[in-house]
Amino acid sequence: xxxxxxxxxxxxxxxxxxxxxxxxxxxxxxxxxxxxxxxxxxxxxxxxxxxxxxxxxxxxxxxxxxxxxxxxxxxxxxxxxxxxxxxxxxxxxxxxxxxxxxxxxxxxxxxxxxxxxxxxxxxxxxxxxxxxxxxxxxxxxxxxxxxxxxxxxxxxxxxxxxxxxxxxxxxxxxxxxxxxxxxxxxxxxxxxxxxxxxxxxxxxxxxxxxxxxxxxxxxxxxxxxxxxxxxxxxxxxxxxxxxxxxxxxxxxxxxxxxxxxxxxxxxxxxxxxxxxxxxxxxxxxxxxxxxxxxxxxxxxxxxxxxxxxxxxxx
Numbered sequence: 001x002x003x004x005x006x007x008x009x010x011x012x013x014x015x016x017x018x019x020x021x022x023x024x025x026x027x028x029x030x031x032x033x034x035x036x037x038x039x040x041x042x043x044x045x046x047x048x049x050x051x052x053x054x055x056x057x058x059x060x061x062x063x064x065x066x067x068x069x070x071x072x073x074x075x076x077x078x079x080x081x082x083x084x085x086x087x088x089x090x091x092x093x094x095x096x097x098x099x100x101x102x103x104x105x106x107x108x109x110x111x112x113x114x115x116x117x118x119x120x121x122x123x124x125x126x127x128x129x130x131x132x133x134x135x136x137x138x139x140x141x142x143x144x145x146x147x148x149x150x151x152x153x154x155x156x157x158x159x160x161x162x163x164x165x166x167x168x169x170x171x172x173x174x175x176x177x178x179x180x181x182x183x184x185x186x187x188x189x190x191x192x193x194x195x196x197x198x199x200x201x202x203x204x205x206x207x208x209x210x211x212x213x214x215x216x217x218x219x220x221x222x223x224x225x226x227x228x229x230x231x232x233x234x235x236x237x238x239x240x241x242x243x244x245x246x247x248x249x250x251x252x253x254x255x256x257x258x259x260x261x262x263x264x265x266x267x268x269x270x271x272x273x274x275x276x277x278x279x280x281x282x283x284x285x286x287x288x289x290x291x292x293x294x295x296x297x298x299x300x301x302x303x304x305x306x307x308x309x310x311x312x313x314x
Contacts, residue, residue: 012026013025013026020036021033021035021036021037044191046162046163047194049159050159050162050191050194052163053162053163054162054173054195055195056170057169059171059172059312060173060175060195060196060198061198061199061200061308061312062177062197062200062226063075063076063079063174063176063200064201064203064220064221065179065202065203065217066180066212066213066214066215067210067212068179070203070205070210070234071203071235071272072234073098073107073176074107074234074282075203076104076176077107077108078297079301079305079308080094080108080131080174081131081288081289082289082302083171083174083305083308084130085128086305088129091130091170091171092130092171092174093124093133094131094133094134094135094173094174095133095134095135095161095165096134096136096137096176097175097176097178097188098177098178099154099178099184100146100147102135102137103137103176104133104135104176105125105133106137106282108127108131108133108285109284109286109287110133111137111285113125113138114138115134121164121165122164122165123165123166124165154184154187158184158191159187162191162192179213181217185220186224189226198227198229199226199311200226200228201229201230201232201269202217202218202221202230202231202232202266203232203234204231204232204233204260205236206233206235206248206257207250207251208253210250211256211260215264218266228266229308230261230266230267230268230307230308230311231257231260231261231267231268231269232257232272232304233258233271233272234272234274235274236250236271237271237274238274239275239296249274269311270304271300272301272304273296275288275295275297277291277297278295
């Protein structure tokens with residue numbers, strides 16, 4: 001497990017504040033002397049370390065969603081598997097920075113695997129010959145252990161993942177993030193700013209309650225200057241695996257992701273149907289591209305992956 005950074009007090013003014021180390025809330029904080037010295041206002045050395053480590057990574061793509069429960073981790077696994085399957089010579093890796101809810105080890109079939117450390121850093125777990133994964137799930141003693149961390153410790157873990165994992169030469173590094181626009185997103189943006197972020201893929205479902213939060217995620221990307229590759233609408237319809245009829249489980253009463261994309265001037269990359277075979281494969285850690293190649297999700301995925309490749313290489 002990573003070193004344990006000291007936690008900030010509840011009303012911490014922030015390391016960049018003029019009151020850092022001097023406010024009443026700083027009294028008794030183990031970081032008070034460091035903050036008051038001005039050292040925390042210096043450039044974070046982790047940014048340069050990340051830039052150096054990721055110098056051989058061509059594309060860094062964030063998978064984002066302002067709303068939980070839209071299938072962001074599932075879409076991450078589909079895109080990464082699709083990119084790897086489309087070209088065996090293409091090297092793809094997934095970094096799971098959902099610190100409190102890491103699901104990629106299960107979804108990608110790597111549950112129970114161990115991370116090994118060498119002179120060149122942590123070695124990611126290989127799911128396929130050209131698809132690897134790193135997640136805090138590999139560092140927990142038990143899969144049911146809760147990760148109860150404040151922001152500074154999450155930030156330190158993300159920095160270690162980006163700067164101390166031996167990623168090697170990659171065509172794509174796909175970052176699976178938690179919902180929202182909080183610590184993990186700001187940390188990833190900060191540490192990747194010198195290494196370069198290719199862009200973000202925003203995941204949503206058709207109903208307005210999801211689109212409301214996704215609009216905020218798009219605003220977040222624009223404010224922190226992350227290019228938006230496009231929007232993916234997940235669970236657009238349910239396709240019965242027996243009769244092949246489809247039905248809208250989440251009706252797009254306001255026009256869905258496509259209309260929202262037009263309104264906000266972002267590209268709509270496509271839709272993925274709700275497929276019970278996909279849910280089964282995710283639970284069992286199996287590859288739906290191999291298990292159910294005729295699935296409507298797999299067919300829709302091919303078009304989506306081609307658009308992502310075009311956007312990244314365009």
